[in-house]
Amino acid sequence: xxxxxxxxxxxxxxxxxxxxxxxxxxxxxxxxxxxxxxxxxxxxxxxxxxxxxxxxxxxxxxxxxxxxxxxxxxxxxxxxxxxxxxxxxxxxxxxxxxxxxxxxxxxxxxxxxxxxxxxxxxxxxxxxxxxxxxxxxxxxxxxxxxxxxxxxxxxxxxx
Numbered sequence: 453x454x455x456x457x458x459x460x461x462x463x464x465x466x467x468x469x470x471x472x473x474x475x476x477x478x479x480x481x482x483x484x485x486x487x488x489x490x491x492x493x494x495x496x497x498x499x500x501x502x503x504x505x506x507x508x509x510x511x512x513x514x515x516x517x518x519x520x521x522x523x524x525x526x527x528x529x530x531x532x533x534x535x536x537x538x539x540x541x542x543x544x545x546x547x548x549x550x551x552x553x554x555x556x557x558x559x560x561x562x563x564x565x566x567x568x569x570x571x572x573x574x575x576x577x578x579x580x581x582x583x584x585x586x587x588x589x590x591x592x593x594x595x596x597x598x599x600x601x602x603x604x605x606x607x608x609x610x611x
Contacts, residue, residue, distance in 0.1 A: 454493040458608070461489040465601050472593035474550050480593050483600045484510045496607040506600070513596050517589035518542070521557040524585025530561055530578030537564020538582040557582035 464486030471479020484507060491498045525538045541560020545552035561582040565575035 454495050457489045457493045458495070461486040461604065464489065465597070465604055469594070469597040469601065472597045473590060476550055476553070478514075480510050480514055480596055483597045487600055487603065490604055490607060495611050498603075498607070509596065513592050517593060520589045520592075521582045521585035524581035524583075524588070525557075525561045525578050526581070528577050528581030528584075529574060530565060530581060531568055531570070533564040533568040534561040534570075534575070534578040534582075535564070537561045537567075540564075541582070554586065555583075557586055 468483025471477030537560035541556035545556025562579035
């Protein structure tokens with residue numbers, strides 16, 4: 453049973469890494485599930501404190517992944533219309549696959565800003581903020597997925 457759990461955990465961690473870049477997969481939660489499965493083996497035991505802290509970090513990073521594009525729009529001069537457009541673009545993008553999720557916040561913020569009369573230059577700046585926010589969220593997820601893979605490998609090497 454341990455071998456099955458170890459292999460399944462490794463697969464979940466790899467899928468989680470892919471899910472950090474492919475928005476259609478819940479990458480970080482899958483990686484965390486991999487760590488939990490590894491913990492359930494008789495070979496590897498993480499402390500409860502480690503698992504709780506890691507779980508909290510997973511929740512925070514997952515939440516930030518939705519908040520950061522909106523924040524990026526605001527920080528680059530976007531109005532409420534741009535922020536709303538970014539959120540609408542993100543939600544609409546979910547139905548268009550990975551590319552829709554990537555470009556949805558950009559075009560949503562752009563359209564929102566243009567609708568309230570902003571110049572093209574200011575609208576593009578706000579839209580770039582949304583895109584950079586999405587990129588930042590992706591980098592955070594990749595870093596966390598990499599950290600979990602590190603703990604997986606380290607735990608197996610120690611045994």
